[in-house]
Amino acid sequence: MLGFIGRRLATGLLLAFTVVTGMFFFLMLTGSDPARGALGLYATEEQVAVKRAQLGLDRPVVQQYLDWLGHVARGDLGVSSAQNADVMDLIVSRLPVTVSLALGAVLVAAVLGVVLGLLAATRPGTFDRALQVVMVLGFSLPNFWVAIILALVFAVRLGWFPATGYVHLGDSPSGWLWSITLPIIALSIGSIAAIAQQLRNSVITVNGQAYVRTLRSRGLSQRHILLVHVLRNASPPALTMLSLQFIAAMSGAAIIERVFGLQGIGAVAINASGNSDIPVIMGVLLFTVLVVVLVNLTVDILYAALNPKVRNA
């Protein structure tokens, strides 16, 4: 088991390293100009040249890369080229917002997706067909549009939730929950549908397996067989779907944040992109990829816990 976790972790870190390295060279070699981005369109060429030297952009790209990597290894992500802010501080203050949204959406999707998927698999007919409709709607309606409609109805019209702003968990747990409820609903609808559909299909497959009939022949209750044996054997594909949904939620959160005026990592990245602020872009990228690696690792461990063949391999 430990060897398995080690291998998965190594693969994940290799992935993070590859992505980050590839993106660094891509940014540097495709003509993004952080000096120009920092100074704006009206700065003279001389001013930009001075800034370039100041940011160290006149050095060879490989040297800049190794330099950056060396600093990252020491926990230093550098200073934003557009504003005078430490990248690490910036990300650490903003990441919790985005991760709260993405994790919250995936947790909600996991719980509701499993419940709805089980119901759809075991109650063919009206309920199952209704789920298909929800599934198509969940995929077709852009989540940021759903977010706007939710904000319009529940925050602006009914005033049940705050329309904008993020409350830190440490400041007020209930305020925190209140401020992320609507964003999480908007983010999770598509994921709920995707997970419910995946689980429905795999529950139906597992239900047709011979061992389920044999378990029934032992006199175990349908409920016990469904919730313990079938669910466990049906969950690996749903788990894979869950990790894909988490990645999608990290993306979706960047847009949803805009709707609810939440200062998350999305807003940071969007500003940085406009300014060609390479230290900030790289920092955001590194953190996000690491979060994804962490979540994938968790899913792999759960996967192994559920599947003895993986564990013993």
Place this chain on the structure above:
Amino acid sequence: MSADTTVRAGRTSRRLRAFLGNPMGVVAGAVLLAIVAASVLAPLLAPQDPNLVVLSEALRPPSGDHPLGTDGNGRDILSRLLWGGRVSLQAGAIMVTVALLCGIPAGLLAGYRAKWFDGVSSWIFNMLMSLPEILIIIVVIASLGSGLAPTMITLGVLASPDIFRLTRSAVIGVREELYFDAARVAGLSDVRIIFRHVLSVVLGPVLVRSSFIFGMAIIVQSGLEFLGFGDPQRPSWGGELSNGFQSFQRAPELVIAPGVAIGVTVMALVLFGTALADSLGISLRRRTKRPARPARTDDTPVVDRAETGDAPADRAAVGDAPVPAAPPAGALLRVEDLAVRYVAEDGTTKEVVRGVSLHVARGEVLGLVGESGSGKSQTSFAILGLLPPDATVSARQLALDGQSLVGLRESELRKLRGTRMAYVPQEPMSNLDPSFTIGAQLTKPMRHRLGLSRKAATARALDLLDRVGIPDPPRTLAAHPHQLSGGMAQRVLIAGAVSCDPELLIADEPTTALDVTVQAEVLELLRGLQRERDMGLVLVTHNLGVVADICDRVAVMRDGLIVEQQPVAGLFANPRHEYTRMLLNATLEDAPPRRERGDLQEVGS
């Protein structure tokens, strides 16, 4: 060659008909056509220039001049949406094209050539799948700007793993088919094989996925426009949503129209893809089995009997009436006139078991013999109440130890399983839950059904494993099914079947899947347990040698009915039915040449 083309053309037209017969797909297709036409014809259809700013006309409600009203700058919303459709369609076209161009060739090569390319490309595409697309897009925008081409090309690359995996697995599937080898032997070049066999298989699923990717493209592109990554002069649905959102407080209804435009288009794409998948027979959904009516009901036995009225006549035609007039009074299991039917989707009924009557006494072994498909297993599952939900069971009598099983609810029937009647399956490996240890699977029924403590159940499980001849019970208890051999797994299943002291054991071909050397031991074990515990045993088999070894009486089944039933000595000495003679001849060493099946059918029916 021409025949091949005809077959293919026939298949295509049949699929086209299937698609056109699906109202959902046709409506979705029509909606898509309308959207494409509206966007292409936007210059003609739009009431005014989408960028015409008339500040005095700002935020007007819908009217004759402005069917959808105006935005905060007094621009006509309908005109902007019509023009905006062009951006969405371009975005979708770019993303789908790039995804196909990356995914299909790589998938073909990876599936076809395997080896190192498969490993490398699978790793790369797996990596692409775990990248949050928005961040990658932001990197691309920082370098190349927010034009439609760089963003949508990037998104196309990020969507290509889907197409890659689909193509790769389709190619691997084709490679395992026989005609693939035949084509190679025939000397077709790789390229021709790919075009003739592989692409035709891949095309359908790829088209279906493409419609989903197209939908995704529209959503993501709108999202980028909504975030402000777009040309403000170029009307787009996402940009409209963003404009509407900015005048959110004053005119909230402005966010409705662009959202509906996006939602309807994507929904049409999804439904179109789903209908396409259905007509190609590659549905993404698994169908559930629906009960024709609650299984195992017999509220109108007379009617059911009338329906099966041909069965007695059938038997009469055979000559000897094989069914004993009345089962002995003390029989443990009594079955009279059992029928199992399945209603097919076209409404026709298929009767797989008809007019079956049999009985088993305590301590007796009844062999149920017949070739595969004769209804032996269906009969067993009907007795246990374990048929799939779309099966219908009826019987004049179906009783265990005097208690009628007909019309029992699942919850009542469940209480009889395990403790009164139990089941040993045919294929040991697929009948153990792969995720749980043997110990968990053995002790759970004893704890749930007999109320034993975990400790007591474990102790009893160890005894049982010892009794069924497993060498190291504690180790087996901790093992998972994949760590056992087939013979060991079957012993575990037998231990499980007898763990709650059933009176009746139904063993469905318990030795068929095992090595010949193990078969005799497992039979001996079953016989031993049956004697020790004085159980009634129904042994389903197609092997008359097994019957001769351990059965007391034999029922011979064919085509869903019992053609002959008598004590084992009588059956071997004096088989009454032609079919039984055929079975005996086929088994015995000095068997005469087999008779044609046609002859037999004349005699049999």
